[in-house]
Amino acid sequence: MIGFDEFKEACFRAAKELGCDEAELYAVSDRSFSVNVLDGEIEKYSVAGNTGVNLRVMFNGKNGYAYTEAFEDAQGLAAHAVDNAKVIENDDVHPMQGACSYPEIEKKPNPIVDLTEEEKINIALNLEVDTKAFDDRVNRLSHCSVVTGVSEVHIHNTRGLRADSEDRYSYAVVSPILRQGEDEHSGFAFKFGPDITDYNSIIKESVDNALMEFNAKTVDSGEYRILLRNDAAAELLQAFCGVFFAERVQKGLSLLAGRLNGRIAGEAVSVVDDPFEADNPRAFDDEGVPSVLTNVIENGILKSYLYNLKSALKDGVSSTSNAGRAGAAAPVGTAPSNFYIVKGEKSYKELITELNSGLIITSLDGLHAGLNTVSGDFSLMARGLLVDCGSIIRSVDQITVAGNFLVLMQGILCVGSDLKFGIPGGGRVGSPSLLIDKLVISGK
Amino acid sequence: MINNSIISAVLYEALKTGGDFSELFLQDTEMNSVSMVNGKVETANYQRKVGAGVRVLKGTSSAYAYCSELGEEALIAAAKAAAAALKGAREFETKAVCAERLGRSGARIPFSEIDNLKRIELLKRGTEAAKAHSSEITQVIASYMDCDHRIWVYNSEGVHAEDRRPRTRFAVQSVAMADGVAQTGSVSPGFGMGFEAYSERIDAEKVGARASEIAVTMLHAPECPSGQMPVVIDGGFGGVILHEACVHGLEATSVGRGNSVFCNKLGQRIASDIVTAVDDGTIPGEWGSMNYDDEGNPAGRNVLIENGVLKSYLVDILGSRLMDHPVTGSGRRQGYDFAPTSRMTNTFFAPGKDDEAEMIASMGEGLFAAKMGGGSVDPLTGEFNFAVSEGYWVKDGKIAYPVRGATLIGKGADVLMKIDRVGKNMWMEPGMCGSVSGSIPTNVGQPRIRVSELTVGGKGGSK
Known part of the structure; x- marks a missing residue:
């Protein structure tokens, strides 16, 4: 990162002069390329390179932060950070990680990142052609994108911490619009990782999702036995992920307060936070703490919350390496690494047989608004499939599904083998399909 | 901010491969935020975002490149x-500069003259009022944000525009608890003003007390019954129904590519005849207002629906090429790291004639x-959903008792036709709207309205 070391030294000097005990610089840089194609032409094309640094100081035992994207005026930045530290009234101590060694992480090579722009554009163009050819009801595509990039993180501090990492990423997104008569519906699927040229699975998935929306009708209101499909389950878990954060528990903002070592889910349910997960491994978290695997739920019993250094010190435990920042400009908080429900034995098909009669929920909407992470209550718009005697009868829309996250977790009867991760962002959350005893559906 | 010869060189360089339009966007934004939990300052943060974006258009194709450096080398x-x-x-x-558009900040008390102690005093006042409301309030989170957002836009057609948009927002979230059950209430006013907003528009105590009132009311409310029923939606943030269920479908982002239920409907009836809807970015001091948009065009007041008839879409430069529709001053972006697209500003149902x-x-x-509460929509089908954060059950035309956990779902096109009352007093409330060009401040608003039939979701059994 050009100019990083020089700016770092200037910031640390300025912090010391202002009377800080410690200082830490968190720097991220991202270079990315993305292209979206439409009807065989480039519709959108974007090249990005940006860098930001967040200075964190320890002043009279309190943390203060200041962020900038201009590598100038280290003194001004340090003064902002000190001003912010001075007003903190919360007495919890948030220590900085000192010098340490990190576990060896084996990241999959990603040659896609090194392709020429032309080659990347061709992947997107081919994806569009193949999606249109896949099913003659595909009328057009609303999105057909390929994105690649390299992001770097550097966390250095005056306690000797030197945490440096580089991540090479790529993903493809496809969203076909299908037409039958006057009716149009869109589907969506994405794929992360080095094998995005092998995109047939997402074409099929996106087209199947769109097809499922045709001829959908609502159902009678009432209680239904539910199969929550893997992608919908992962989204719901992601939305409620914050209830596992120790800092939320300590502030009285989590429904899991006081439930450690108690049963909070069906016996079939185990949840882990696994920073070593093969597709997205990392050596350290957002405050430079070496990665550890955490068993969060074991056979339905809550075994651990997710900790950063601050919440861990408060509870007298070790950090679970779950420090996270909501962007480089944000202070250190909590975030999952790869957080997922451990897969079970049964395939999606077998779970449909097991469901016998009820509803498969295939998508949930309104997750940013229709749920309460303090009480666990949710009421969300949903789509799905009506199942009778183990067979899918028809598509269902215009329903809401309502419940409570804890009650849902406790009502999980069976966990599928089809673990799927959602779109990464502040961590990566995954789930297999879940068979649930009942949820309240309102339709007509 | 950058000298003219560099700007000209960038715009010129960007056109060398056949582009027909080039644009340079610069941003320098300073933001301060402070949060308080139960009366103690929890976090204080400062951030400055600085960067540039270069856009090239050729017909309806667009290319965008951005960087967080403003040096000549990086821009070229x-x-x-x-x-x-x-x-x-x-x-x-x-072209040589032919349109110089300089927007004034309008902040009478700039945030640079305010220190953290002034910010904290507001948080303390809001928190104390929230706690004083009821002994059932167990948690109060108060937060404050101010932002001085400055942008510069230059394009190959000779536009040079600058805008400065101060804005500030104050929020209190209260948690009420009893018998292991928790409910929350939150209130979060925001304005496109300097610190004078706190003497002219925002009363910290009222914000805190109202947040607690909602939390306590919902704590003692039974679950909302579900089914299809008439729904009265109060003014202010109720306008989210218009934002989600309709106006997202009027943005060139969806209309321009034929992906909206409102395509090819200009001049047609799309709502009941008592409905008029407006997007107006020109109102001084409002959360979603601006002088010039992020493409350098003057912010617009756009009547979208007039007496039930569709009058206009929201159109940015690229959208105007796709749709053969004039630009409406609606090009917006979160910052330099996003290419602009058509977005809302302050969007509301105009006042009607009905008694509340x-x-x-x-x-x-x-x-x-x-x-x-918030919500979302599929612009292709117009299907929306949103949460009700404070609801009441009405029986025999009288408010009978509060209900919690309600959601409203439906299709935008149906709901617009089913509005059978529009009240007289309109007001707006702020939100953050996320879309392809990032997260931007927008106001939603309406007078109290009635929808003759809507699907209500909830756990309180069938109606």
């Missing part, structure tokens, strides 16, 4: 990177949604 590199999307030779030249009390008195049995 960005211009080259954007131009690389095209493979042709130069066809267009850049009568519309409940004559509704029979149904839901009164006093405060709405």
